[in-house]
Amino acid sequence: xxRRVFLGMVPAVLASSASGFAQGRGRxxxxxxxxxxxxxxxxxPPGARDRFVGVYRLVVYQxxxxxxxxxxxxxxxxxxxxLLHQPDRTPLPDNPTIDDYRAATQGLVAYYGTYDVDxxxxxxxxxIEAASNPAWIGTDFFRWYAFExxxxxxxxxxxxxxxxxxxxLPDK
Numbered sequence: 001x002x003r004r005v006f007l008g009m010v011p012a013v014l015a016s017s018a019s020g021f022a023q024g025r026g027r028x029x030x031x032x033x034x035x036x037x038x039x040x041x042x043x044x045p046p047g048a049r050d051r052f053v054g055v056y057r058l059v060v061y062q063x064x065x066x067x068x069x070x071x072x073x074x075x076x077x078x079x080x081x082x083l084l085h086q087p088d089r090t091p092l093p094d095n096p097t098i099d100d101y102r103a104a105t106q107g108l109v110a111y112y113g114t115y116d117v118d119x120x121x122x123x124x125x126x127x128i129e130a131a132s133n134p135a136w137i138g139t140d141f142f143r144w145y146a147f148e149x150x151x152x153x154x155x156x157x158x159x160x161x162x163x164x165x166x167x168x169l170p171d172k
């Protein structure tokens with residue numbers, strides 16, 4: 001298969017494999033949300049980012065079974081990034097086929113941008129600047145958050161039964 005044909009197929013492959021993780025993009029949506037929870041978040045009160053700052057590893061995410069693989073980071077200046085992928089991916093062979101590429105990117109989610117925190121509604125909003133799925137660029141991912149010790153739980157809506165649980169890594 002020609003390289004340009006394969007590259008034209010990559011966005012569709014990525015979009016189909018990671019659509020569940022991308023729920024909650026654009027304006028906050030979902031049944032039972034209050035008008036305050038639906039409102040966009042475009043600024044962060046002073047000090048609200050302090051609790052987020054750090055690098056976290058993914059410890060719970062059901063689509064990846066009992067061994068989720070991922071990192072998310074937040075910095076004090078308001079930048080963030082996330083990468084999730086299937087555990088035990090097979091390396092590409094020397095002459096990969098389209099099926100090899102498809103298998104290697106199955107479930108891959110990567111994006112970065114800026115973030116704002118709304119402590120009043122318990123939301124963090126990821127403003128996407130670049131992503132594995134080009135359709136996400138320029139959108140906002142709304143996440144409802146909770147901290148417990150060194151763990152950060154993110155949900156795509158307040159009542160989600162499939163949260164992502166992240167554990168903060170030591171600074172050193």
